[in-house]
Amino acid sequence: MGKITLKSVRKAFGEVDVIPGIDLGIEDGEFVVFVGPSGCGKSTLLRLIAGLEDVTSGTITIDGKDMTELPPAQRGLAMVFQSYALYPHMSVRKNIAFPLKMAGVSPEEQERKVQAAAKVLNLGDYLDRRPGQLSGGQRQRVAIGRAIVREPKAFLFDEPLSNLDAALRVSMRQEISELHQNLKTTMIYVTHDQVEAMTMADKIVVLNAGRIEQVGSPMELYRSPANLFVAGFIGSPKMNLIEGAEAARHGAATIGIRPEHIDIGRGDWHGVVGLSEHLGSDTFLKVMADGLGTLTVRADGEVSIKAGDRIRMSPQPDKIHRFDKDGKALA
């Protein structure tokens, strides 16, 4: 079980309202990702849930019980830190067994659980090493191992992959997703990498300056962003945002169209190709469009358009997002 509910949770550091007030429900077994730009309060929110930070006002309930005033240890949550926070003077075995030891579990039972965790995480050969003798990915696994042996109600991850290189990130990302599928435990995952958010989440919470901009499944956020902030934040490369006459023609202050929803060849948008980035499967073109500004357009991987070419484009009409002058999406 791991149903977490936040009710008007507010956090201020001195004068500064870092989180002005958040309501959020997280269902049991859900994989929830907090995304948002740096400094928007993702870590703070996670630490409030963990109990490492005290709320200024509001309540946090876990499985229906008010946990707002309880210390971290009694909330039954496990956290994986960005810096891993392994205990450097203990072997991997002792690191993983530490929460069990603190809970007064018998040594045989500890060893059994450590072995089980090591098997899941492929750590069998490293149990007697110190954290200092492990690679980044291995340390990350130890940190996860230390979290899973406790069988927590929910896992909290604070940017667990940001210290890893790109290839390792992809594989660890998949490992964490698989872990979630096997354990079916609630997981809250903080990241500012929106690829991680899109691929892993059941539910994404987009945060901006301590406020929730939108909550929804990855595809919901992709298909119907509630406002300009979410529109610009979700999707890679970013959605093209166009103001002025073209927007007015659609009855909006701003319109947005994703690079993958612009067709090349025919249409009434004209432009000169600037940079073209060939990724193999796709090509992303930067196009100086007449009267529209710079647009990013996705083309086929094999496309033969070069810089300096003049092209015609048209947006797919049902993929145009319209926003009013406050940035809210228009129906």
Next chain:
Amino acid sequence: MATQSSRLAARLTLAPSVIVLFIWMIVPLALTIWFSFRIYRLLSPDRTGWAGFRNYVWFVNSPDFWLAISNTLLLVGGVLAITIVFGVLIALLIDQPVWGQGPLRILVISPFFVMPPVAASIWENLFMHPQNGMLASLALGVGLQPILFLENYPMSSVIFIVSWEWLPFATLILLTALQSLSSEQIEAAEMDGAGALSRFRYIVLPHLTRAITVVILIQTIFLLGIFGEIFTTTQGGPGSASTTLPYMIYKQAVIAKDIGRAAAGGIIAVILANIVAFFLMRSMGKNLDV
């Protein structure tokens, strides 16, 4: 330093300082060894010549010798124990965010800047003095007899005074070590269900071992030679109750004016220091490895 010639160049350029350091060390040592085998009494300058091992034999057989050795070790061990236990506790305390942290830390450090004879005089005359001392008037205030600290508990008093002087040093080193402990590790332990005591035992203390080792090694070097505090307060007495090896050597050199015997005592002190250093490095040297 890959090539032969660059290694040679390195040795050549290092050589002057190494040579100076070597001379700096070896000349006093050689002279002391030389004197320790000579008959060299300032009160009878006409008697000279080789003494063989007689200076050593006299020193080791003198009634105070074993007492002085045990007092020296007691002083070192006692001060180490007090400064480390209280150093850790005070470091933990002043690491907390409190109002006036800066001045508080300076206050905690300040005893270290007081010169040893001054520190000893302060304690002897202002606190431990049976008539004028503050402790005496406190005792009288609650209707007790003043305790004669320096007369009845001379070694404990000296250990206390020296601990007071060295506590800031230990605290300072331990405090900096404490500040380098990542807060995420503490938070992780908190999440793992470790209470305050377990966090101290399993996370903080292991983190401090290297700093504690440094404190022990450095303090031992200085504590083996403690002299000023004893000279100022107990003069090694009553009787020989608080005589240490350095104080015994001082008595031979300055009071008995027997340079040969004092030099023999000095060499014995060097040997003692090496034995202590050997055991310290054997038991704790690995803590210093990275």
